[in-house]
Amino acid sequence: MVIIEKSGALTTIQDMGRTGYERFGVSPAGPMDIRSFVLANLLVGNPKNTAAMEISIIGPTLRFTERGIIAITGCDIAPRRQGKLLEMYKTIEVEAGDVIQMGIAPSGCRAYLAIAGGFAVPKVMGSCATSVQNKIGGKDGRKLKNGDELQVGQPTVALDRLAGRSFSKETFGQKQPVTIQVIMGPQDKEFTDSGINTFLNSTYTVGNDSNRMGYRLEGPVIEHKGDGNIISDGIVTGSVQVPTAGLPIIMLAERQTVGGYTKIATVISADLPKIGQCRPGDTIRFQAVSIDEAQRLYQDMQDDLKQKEIALSSGNRSRTYKIEVNGKPYLFTVEER
């Protein structure tokens, strides 16, 4: 069991999100930085879609009541045990009674803590992801609070085999502005040329009232042809809505499923993790790419995760190569024996 001694700012249980219920108005939820989320699960030998903890800027303090293996990825949340700093992106063995205290991230926005076996919370509509807005998933449909107790599931890999596993460390938020690639549309025709120009050539600041539902951006006003209203239609994660007042809102994990404002563009899947690591005050610039480029980058992101997974299970004694045969990409792995 893991006991939440201090909950931090906004700590929730997430898996990869809820699929198949958007037509009933249920938001997908899930991690804001899915790449860091998956890396944490891979380190501790979990399937990718295992329930892990999402931590936002101010980290929690956790007490463990049994032996386990954890890993923390994402922004630098400065985890410590008895005052001693622990490495992120590397498995950590915890004993019964251990207290892990996390600090405040100097940059970036989200860290992920995975535990071998995952956090055992009930599934709601097929998913453990917490939607604070819909009050479902995770721990009673809410963020974690002091005193919460979380059960741990059965690990799929023997704990001893997980010791010392690591990925190279990643950093977030140090280079500003962050370039975010988008596919234009679906309603880019509702904006003037000058409006499109403003959107693609300005620097926007992530506003203070940004959260897991969406990021409100501050910066130059984007000009519509009309009043910015449309007949309500479906929204995706990454939709960039521009309401009547002309300032963009990026719709994220706990977004609504439908909306009545024009959407000038959509953040590409490969760049959603970058958005999730932006905090209020960070700056971003948008860059338009083609759908083919966006899907290639998404494929690259998935291939990279696959390669990292293979490297872990073969104890870094392998090399993975990507080749193309008749235009279709294939991964193959050469392992030393």
Added chain:
Amino acid sequence: MGKATIHFAGDQALLVEFEPEISIRVNMKVRALQYAFEQLKLPGVTELVPTYRALLIHYDSLRLSYKKLTEIVEKQVENLGEVKLPKAIVTEIPVLYEGEYAPDLEEIAKIEKKTEKEIIKIHSQSDYFVYMLGFAPGHPYTARFENAFSFKRRPTPRVSIPGGSIVVQLALSDIIPFEQPCGWNIIGTTPVLACDYRKKQPFLLQAGQWIHHVPIDRKEFDDIKRQVELGSYVCKTYEKKEE
């Protein structure tokens, strides 16, 4: 029958738009395309989200290319006329139009220059079409096709109204599933839940069906509410009669 415009909604979804109007004629195309895709069960299609005049098709680009999906959408749109939709269902929603459960009824009657009884009759005699669900889980957007009210929203929205509220403006009527802020007038309250997470299928309604409001008295309200709490109440449903 069909003519549609296909837009990219990012790299994992296509938005298929029909004519820009809110009408049952256009919405039937959305319904037909959704139904065609439900029958196709195309590997890689992950989610279908119908709205007034558009269908959002989520897909996994690692399993299905947008070129292939676009071709399939175009073909399906061409053949929409041949899609035979299943018979539409009507669900009866019991409504108490009384006292604190209908805080704006008196005002509505004044605006419409009618008696409260006449207002209740207007609201409860028509079938309402469920165009889509959204805003909150289980929240329907419904409309009737005759006798629209003349008023829109209240001048100042209320900070919070309770779940179960039936709210109206013009020809529109919504069921509020959970407590929320709202600027519409409350005409009555239903004891049934539009979204009940205790159930395996939590949602009372789905897009493309109809609802019919049935006036109940205070005793019936309490009675149904008790059954809802026990999870034993089932709304009456029947097939919509052809018009």
